[in-house]
Amino acid sequence: MVRVLSAWLAQETSAMRNAVYALLPFMLTLANETFHAFRTRYFVEKARNDSKTNESVMEMESDPLSQVDILRIMLPALCHLTVEEKSRQILLEVKQDEVLLECLTFHWSIVHYKRPPIPKSERKKARTEPEPPIPPKLLEDMKDSRAAMISTCNIFMNITVLEPKLVEESPLFELLMKFTFNNLPELKSVQENLVLHGNMAVLGLLLLKQQSKRVKKNDFSICRYIQATIRFLWDAYVIDECNDPHALVVSMDYKQNWIELMELWFLGMQTMSAVLALVPWISEFAIESGWAEGIVDMLLKVRMGSLPANTKSAYEDFLCNLVEANNSVTQVLKKRDALTVCRNHRLMELGKKLFGD
Numbered sequence: 037m038v039r040v041l042s043a044w045l046a047q048e049t050s051a052m053r054n055a056v057y058a059l060l061p062f063m064l065t066l067a068n069e070t071f072h073a074f075r076t077r078y079f080v081e082k083a084r085n086d087s088k089t090n091e092s093v094m095e096m097e098s099d100p101l102s103q104v105d106i107l108r109i110m111l112p113a114l115c116h117l118t119v120e121e122k123s124r125q126i127l128l129e130v131k132q133d134e135v136l137l138e139c140l141t142f143h144w145s146i147v148h149y150k151r152p153p154i155p156k157s158e159r160k161k162a163r164t165e166p167e168p169p170i171p172p173k174l175l176e177d178m179k180d181s182r183a184a185m186i187s188t189c190n191i192f193m194n195i196t197v198l199e200p201k202l203v204e205e206s207p208l209f210e211l212l213m214k215f216t217f218n219n220l221p222e223l224k225s226v227q228e229n230l231v232l233h234g235n236m237a238v239l240g241l242l243l244l245k246q247q248s249k250r251v252k253k254n255d256f257s258i259c260r261y262i263q264a265t266i267r268f269l270w271d272a273y274v275i276d277e278c279n280d281p282h283a284l285v286v287s288m289d290y291k292q293n294w295i296e297l298m299e300l301w302f303l304g305m306q307t308m309s310a311v312l313a314l315v316p317w318i319s320e321f322a323i324e325s326g327w328a329e330g331i332v333d334m335l336l337k338v339r340m341g342s343l344p345a346n347t348k349s350a351y352e353d354f355l356c357n358l359v360e361a362n363n364s365v366t367q368v369l370k371k372r373d374a375l376t377v378c379r380n381h382r383l384m385e386l387g388k389k390l391f392g393d
Contacts, residue, residue, distance in 0.1 A: 038063055038106055045113035053122070060117070060126050067110050068135045073101035074108075075142050107139060108180075111187035118194040128202070133195065137212055140188045143181035144219060147232070149174065182232050189235035196242045203246040213247055214257070216240035221260040231293050234300040237265040241307040248314040262321045269308065270327050272301045273347070275337050282339035284347070305350040309357040319362035328358055328365055332372040340380040352383045359389045366390055 041063065045056065077099070114132075117123035127133070149170065170178075192212060196203045203209045220236045223229050240261055244251060251258060276285040286294050290301075312319055322328050331351055335343070358365050369390060378387035 038066055039109055042110040042113050057122050064130055064132055067107040070101050071105050071107035074105035077102040108184055115190045118191050136188055143184045146177050146181035186232055186235050189239045193239050200246055213243035217257040217261040221264045231296050234268055234297050237268045238300050238304045245311050253317055266325055266327050269304050284338045305354055309354045312357040312361040316361040319358055322358055323365050329372050332369055332374050332377055335377045343381050348381055352386050355386050356389050
């Protein structure tokens with residue numbers, strides 16, 4: 037029944053709200069119990085190499101709570117429920133955010149699959165043989181866990197945006213921020229991970245905005261995280277060299293998932309701009325990576341008047357905040373002919389920042 041209700045809540049966002057709020061604590065309690073039981077079973081089976089004869093595995097199979105992870109089924113519904121004030125407060129009162137961080141960590145352990153170490157006696161042989169393919173069951177688990185992580189990131193993004201004071205002071209959200217900083221750079225750069233990459237990158241930026249006072253410049257993890265985030269934002273748009281060398285288009289890698297990635301990209305650009313004002317030294321990464329120059333070089337090729345208004349605004353706002361955070365970028369942009377870019381695309385605010393009134 038809870039499974040059916042969870043699926044319904046993922047689709048229905050307005051009906052019977054009072055009844056939903058009344059049921060929510062019970063649903064979350066059951067969902068959390070099944071998640072913990074399912075997680076334990078998963079790790080036991082993994083450790084025992086799926087041995088069906090092992091007694092502990094057989095005991096887990098007889099536990100009805102371990103059969104289905106109801107929390108996993110509820111995640112899409114929780115994305116909607118965290119937007120609503122009443123249901124969000126219920127989630128926070130029962131400390132659901134703590135379980136969601138456990139959930140995120142669990143699914144990361146599946147997505148970030150590492151092959152077991154090769155015994156020393158077999159390493160020479162392993163070098164001459166191709167790596168065995170990942171088992172189909174594990175590929176399915178990775179796909180499902182990827183989707184679960186995306187939903188969980190969305191839930192945390194909603195809470196971060198709607199409960200800024202809580203997030204600013206919360207040790208749990210500091211742990212979540214460290215999770216994104218440490219793990220985003222480790223995410224394999226493959227097409228299947230692109231949407232997850234975007235979600236983790238933007239979640240990290242939102243958390244960084246709220247917890248900027250906790251960030252230290254000598255923290256190596258933030259350096260790698262910012263580099264990975266810049267890469268996500270940088271690679272979204274390219275010049276269409278094949279069909280029209282004066283047109284800005286979504287890159288091929290992003291195009292097939294652009295419906296999911298578009299909002300993330302704009303939110304990421306907006307939040308990066310805000311973070312620059314709070315943590316100015318992050319500007320060094322945008323300059324040293326060549327991203328700032330890359331934006332100007334790209335816009336220089338774009339046909340006058342053809343830049344979409346929202347994209348133009350995102351780039352201009354970012355470059356303006358970059359100049360505010362680090363004035364040394366002014367000369368860098370001027371050398372790349374930023375004046376022509378400002379004239380061609382009517383970037384009035386950027387023009388004032390770079391060249392004065």
